[in-house]
Amino acid sequence: MHFALLTTGRAVFEPAVLDAGHQVTFVAPFDRVAGLRAQYPGRLVVATRSWDDEAALEEVEAQLPDDVDVVATIDEQAIWAAGWLRTHRSLPGQSQDQALGYTDKAVMLERLQAAGLPVAAFRIVTNDTQVEQAAHEVGGFPVVVKPVRGQGAVNTFPVRDRAHLDELRAQGVFSAAEADASGRFGASARLAALSDQGGFIVQRYIDMDGPGAREFWCDVHAFDGEVLLAPAGWYDTPPMTAGGRHRYWASLAPDDPEVTDVKKLAATAVQALGGATGVSHVEVLRDRHGALWVGEAAFRIGGGKWQAYSRQYGFDTPTVLTQLAAGQRPPIKDLTPCHPVLATLSLAPPAGTVTRIAPAEQIGALPGVVEVDLRLREGDPVPAPIGVVPMSGRIVWAPTGSGQDSIATEAQVLIDALRLEIAPDGTSGDRQ
Known part of the structure; x- marks a missing residue:
C-alpha cells in the first residue's frame, strides 16, 4: 500500500510502515523537509506551511501521488490535516469531521455531552x-x-x-x-x-481534592468499532497540576477493578467521537465524591504510556498502528499481560545544566526495571518541556504492587538512585 505519512519528525510510526514494505510519501513542515530527505533518500517529501489551513492542505493534496491508499499520522497537530486529506481523496479512515471532534475541544465536549457522557x-x-x-x-x-x-x-x-x-x-x-x-x-x-x-x-473545575480523587488514562485500540484492547491506568497527580516535578503513572492489569468503569466510559467516548479504527487516548477523572467524568480524548497513542503497555502485553505498538492504518485487524484481542502492573517514572528536573547523573546501565540493573530512556547528559542543559510534558526521559519498572503508596515509595528509590544534580544558572548545583 502507498502511505502518505504526516510527520513532524518524531520517528515512531515511520520505521514500522517502511519495515512492513509499504510505499511511503512524507508530508512535513518546511523546516523538517531537508532532514527527512536526508534520512529517507529517494522518498517523496511534500512540504506544508500549515496543518490547520485549508489552502495549505490543498497545495499538499495537489502534490500527493494519485495512488496514495492511506493517510496516517500519530502527531496530534496533524490529525485534522490527515482527516481533511482523507475526505478530499475519498480514502478510508477518520474523516475531516470526525477529526474535528478530536482536535477542537469545544466540538469534542459538545459531542460527548450530546451522547449523554459526563463532561464538566x-x-x-x-x-x-x-x-x-x-x-x-x-x-x-x-x-x-x-x-x-x-x-x-x-x-x-x-x-x-x-x-x-x-x-x-x-x-x-x-x-x-x-x-x-x-x-x-x-x-x-x-x-x-x-x-x-x-x-x-x-x-x-472538577474537584480532585480528596483521597478518592484520581485522574485515569486509557488507550482504546479499536478496529471497525470493536474494542480490541484498552490498556488503562492512573497518574500520581493530574498532569495539569504536575508541572515542575518528577511524576509517575501506572498501567494496570486488564481485570483491575479500579479501571473497569474507566475503560467502559472511555470506549463509549471513542464511539461518540467516531474513533472506529485506530487508537484513542482518553483522560477520565474521578472526583472526590467518586463520580467519573470524561476529560478529553485524542486520536493518538498516549505519550509515555504506550512504551509501558507494549512491554506489559508483549506487542509492538508501531506495528499495530501500521496495521490499523492499513485496515488490517491486529492480533491484540484478549492478550494476557506478562506484568500485572508496570509503572513509569517521568523525569522533570528544573531548568539548568546537568552536573551529575547515574549511568543508564546502572539504573537498568536495578530490581524490576525493564526500560530506561534517559535524555539527560552531564554538561548538557535540561531539555525544555512542552507545556507540562517533560522531555527528560523515563524509567519503566514492574512494581511490587498496584497501590499508589507502594509505587510512590519505589519511584522515590529510583529518583534517589539517579543521583541527579542540576546547576541552575549561577549556582553550583542541587540534588534532584
Whole structure:
C-alpha cells in the first residue's frame, strides 16, 4: 500500500510502515523537509506551511501521488490535516469531521455531552475579560482555562477566583505563547497564546481534592468499532497540576477493578467521537465524591504510556498502528499481560545544566526495571518541556504492587538512585 505519512519528525510510526514494505510519501513542515530527505533518500517529501489551513492542505493534496491508499499520522497537530486529506481523496479512515471532534475541544465536549457522557460544564470566550462571567455560568470559581486546540496542557491552567484571575491577567498569562522547545510545531498554532486563538474554553473545575480523587488514562485500540484492547491506568497527580516535578503513572492489569468503569466510559467516548479504527487516548477523572467524568480524548497513542503497555502485553505498538492504518485487524484481542502492573517514572528536573547523573546501565540493573530512556547528559542543559510534558526521559519498572503508596515509595528509590544534580544558572548545583 502507498502511505502518505504526516510527520513532524518524531520517528515512531515511520520505521514500522517502511519495515512492513509499504510505499511511503512524507508530508512535513518546511523546516523538517531537508532532514527527512536526508534520512529517507529517494522518498517523496511534500512540504506544508500549515496543518490547520485549508489552502495549505490543498497545495499538499495537489502534490500527493494519485495512488496514495492511506493517510496516517500519530502527531496530534496533524490529525485534522490527515482527516481533511482523507475526505478530499475519498480514502478510508477518520474523516475531516470526525477529526474535528478530536482536535477542537469545544466540538469534542459538545459531542460527548450530546451522547449523554459526563463532561464538566463549559463556555467559549473570545478574550480574558469574559472569563469571570463564563465562570459564573458554569457554576462559579474555580474554573479551568484551556485552548480550543491545544497539546500537552499548553496554556491550560486553573483560575481559583476573581483575585487570581486579575493576577494572571497582570502577569500576561493570556497573551503568552509557549516556546517550541521541540522544533516540531512550525506548521501549527497549538503553542500560540490564548488571546491569539480566536477563542478559548472556560470549564468548570472538577474537584480532585480528596483521597478518592484520581485522574485515569486509557488507550482504546479499536478496529471497525470493536474494542480490541484498552490498556488503562492512573497518574500520581493530574498532569495539569504536575508541572515542575518528577511524576509517575501506572498501567494496570486488564481485570483491575479500579479501571473497569474507566475503560467502559472511555470506549463509549471513542464511539461518540467516531474513533472506529485506530487508537484513542482518553483522560477520565474521578472526583472526590467518586463520580467519573470524561476529560478529553485524542486520536493518538498516549505519550509515555504506550512504551509501558507494549512491554506489559508483549506487542509492538508501531506495528499495530501500521496495521490499523492499513485496515488490517491486529492480533491484540484478549492478550494476557506478562506484568500485572508496570509503572513509569517521568523525569522533570528544573531548568539548568546537568552536573551529575547515574549511568543508564546502572539504573537498568536495578530490581524490576525493564526500560530506561534517559535524555539527560552531564554538561548538557535540561531539555525544555512542552507545556507540562517533560522531555527528560523515563524509567519503566514492574512494581511490587498496584497501590499508589507502594509505587510512590519505589519511584522515590529510583529518583534517589539517579543521583541527579542540576546547576541552575549561577549556582553550583542541587540534588534532584
